[in-house]
Amino acid sequence: MFYREAGDFKTSYRQDSQTFPIRFDRWRFYAVLALAFGVIPFVINDYWANSVFVPFLIYAIAAIGLNILTGYAGQVSLGTGGFMAVGAYACYKLMTSFPEVSILIHVLLAGGVTAAVGVLFGLPSLRIKGFYLAVATLAAQFFLVWLFNKVPWFYNFSASGQITAPDRTVLGYFVTGAQTSATAKYLVCLVFLVLVALIARNLTRGTVGRKWMAIRDMDIAAEIIGVNPLTTKLTAFAVSSFFIGIAGALFFAVYLGAAEVGEAFGIQKSFLILFMVIIGGLGSIFGSFAGAAFLVLLPVLLKNLLVGTLGWPTDLAAHIELMIVGGLIVVFLIAEPHGLAQLWRLAKEKLRLWPFPH
């Protein structure tokens, strides 16, 4: 019934390699875009923006970044929080040093700085794999957080050790600082997310993506058919860190407004984003969205249900949330290692014929 290829003939390779080859899928994608840009900005309020939409959009960017590195190129990373911190501090330094330049450019430049740092910490991946690489990136996480705490230059010698985003506008509307409206926060993050997702999709369906996946699936065979492991792995680190840096910059400047590095970008953040990628689905752009949505929405839902409806104490609800997330990760790793994205693919297969049995 849905998702049928019947009658949808491809007459060129261009049509065949497009992002949404099935017509129904394509229309659904346009509908989601229309909803996201045309309806939500007009009805969004502070609660929905701050607790659901803005964190979802930013975490989705970070999850896409980590998915490129871990899901597509097969390089495990536990340094996501540290790389987000690089994006945040780079953005802060740029915003305070060059106040006249647009914040949008600062966010992109912050991504660029993070890409450079990512490449630096990606160098060990040429020699070590798997668990050992994970530990090396863990070192990056701790080192970067320590660096931003220890060197006052990074937080402009402020007494509290915090960084605070100055007020900045885009097209006359505030996007950072206290006067920012929910709509502005949402739209800025949405624009970046759409750009990041499109770039990620284009990269993963083309030559670069094939190189990444070849290295992931069998690095020796990849090398023998002409993939240079050095440039391929470092490209993955660069692109992944670029996206994560953008997420970090937005997280600090647009979402939090003020941040302390250990609180906002600690090891918990690395794990949270890794969980998003695992639950959502390794090696899938859609999975990054699904994982981010799931782990942002779950605490909100649980809190509303347990505290709001059932009247339980807040700390009990918080503990139960931790237990549920932990349990879910174990269940996913055993039952569906490819995550929500794989469940979605299976559902699509079923929906092609539904409600007819054959």
Next chain:
Amino acid sequence: MNAMTEGYVTPDGRQIGPVLMEMKNITLRFGGVVAIKDISFDIREGEIRAIIGPNGAGKSSMLNVISGFYVPSEGEVWFRGQKRGPMKPYEVARLGIARTFQNIALFDGMSVLDNIMTGRLTMMKSGLLSQALWFGSAEREENENRAKVEKIIDFLEIQNIRKTPVGRLPYGLKKRVELARALAAEPKILLLDEPMAGMNVEEKEDMCRFILDVNDEFGTTIALIEHDMGVVMDLSDRVVVMDYGKKIGDGTPDEVRNNPDVINAYLGVAHE
């Protein structure tokens, strides 16, 4: 016939060209173990060259030396009239040497089409930015290479599985996809490591036909290792026989078949 510099004509009338690759006194050691001892032979343009020998004779090591995966301890490899220095495996691929593996080395998480497209990576040059925006050279290059890959898909008759993930395919088809990936690189020389291993008679016949067709249609030089004697004798133009890391025979299938050393290695020496 080896003395001829301009090649020879096979019994079935194919013209074999000059020497494409020459191994000169190759020795390969792993610590104290000598895998290959002072072996020399050549591979001519357009021929099907087989390397045979009992288990542990050093055939796969020899193929790894040819493909640049192992650097010989002594001796030289000459390719297209030039001495080949020590190279990284991915640089060898750019010279036009492609190979398949004894235990299939495909990328399980990718579709058949993507796997074969990886064979053309060395020819795809568009930059990261162009690919990120899917604009200009990236898209043009993708479609051009896709058209070439589709020709190979047609040639090997795997059209119906092109969007299937490789992990789901049966063994015989995986072997064929691996051949397709190697062919996609349009190699000067194609190395096949036991292309028929573990196949039934029918699959073997298919594979033989594809190997002959590849040689015939694209003029690809092929070097192969194979255990099935019937296959080797039927397919190949010249055969190198190895035993315990040494070369004990080299020549046409008929010459090799009647070589007393080769008979000894395979059947054992007659004791009086």
